[in-house]
Amino acid sequence: MRTIHGKLLFDNPQDIEILKDLTRRWSSAYRYAYKRLLEGTDLNTLRKTLQEIFNLNARYAHSAIVKAQALMKNRKQLNKSLRKVIFGGKGLFEKLRKRHINGKKYDQLKRKWKEKREGNLYSIGQKHSKGNQNLRVEVREDGLFLRINVGNRRYIYGRISAGKREKDITAIAFSGEAYSVEIKLRNGSFYAYFTVEEELPPIEITKAY
Numbered sequence: 083m084r085t086i087h088g089k090l091l092f093d094n095p096q097d098i099e100i101l102k103d104l105t106r107r108w109s110s111a112y113r114y115a116y117k118r119l120l121e122g123t124d125l126n127t128l129r130k131t132l133q134e135i136f137n138l139n140a141r142y143a144h145s146a147i148v149k150a151q152a153l154m155k156n157r158k159q160l161n162k163s164l165r166k167v168i169f170g171g172k173g174l175f176e177k178l179r180k181r182h183i184n185g186k187k188y189d190q191l192k193r194k195w196k197e198k199r200e201g202n203l204y205s206i207g208q209k210h211s212k213g214n215q216n217l218r219v220e221v222r223e224d225g226l227f228l229r230i231n232v233g234n235r236r237y238i239y240g241r242i243s244a245g246k247r248e249k250d251i252t253a254i255a256f257s258g259e260a261y262s263v264e265i266k267l268r269n270g271s272f273y274a275y276f277t278v279e280e281e282l283p284p285i286e287i288t289k290a291y
Contacts, residue, residue: 090273107138226248
């Protein structure tokens with residue numbers, strides 16, 4: 083597995099607000115999915131519920147469930163309680179709760195926690211669509227762009243700024259392979275993380291030889 087990231091730049095401030103709304107809804111769906119999985123809710127029922135409550139398409143809803151399942155698996159492996167999850171970060175939450183700081187520093191800490199809790203979006207790549215239908219990389223003459231499906235057959239575009247890594251992102255776009263994309267809001271800016279599954283080379287040295 084290989085992950086490459088870049089910053090997303092938007093010319094239209096309205097697009098930023100549209101994306102913030104989408105990340106809020108998806109993050110809420112992710113938290114909701116985690117709680118319902120703990121209760122044993124059927125996956126098909128849960129997927130439909132996420133679509134209806136949070137106004138997400140099927141792929142975004144499915145990705146929220148997969149992300150919630152991954153969190154559960156990770157906590158099991160670390161022998162951590164499945165029910166004592168604090169979305170946004172336990173450390174940040176404890177600092178906010180104790181209020182050891184005030185004023186501007188407290189506001190900055192609160193914004194950081196809120197971004198980690200509400201500023202997330204994830205879409206799993208699909209092999210049959212040769213990439214990612216919700217979050218697709220487009221290569222143009224004037225640069226790299228991420229086409230973001232915001233619902234109702236509407237899209238917004240964020241320019242991908244990744245320096246030397248732009249060549250790798252371009253290669254991902256042209257590969258025809260599935261790639262997953264995660265968007266995170268951090269310090270007031272959006273960042274995109276592109277993940278592709280890499281095939282491991284065949285084993286040449288074995289125990290027998």
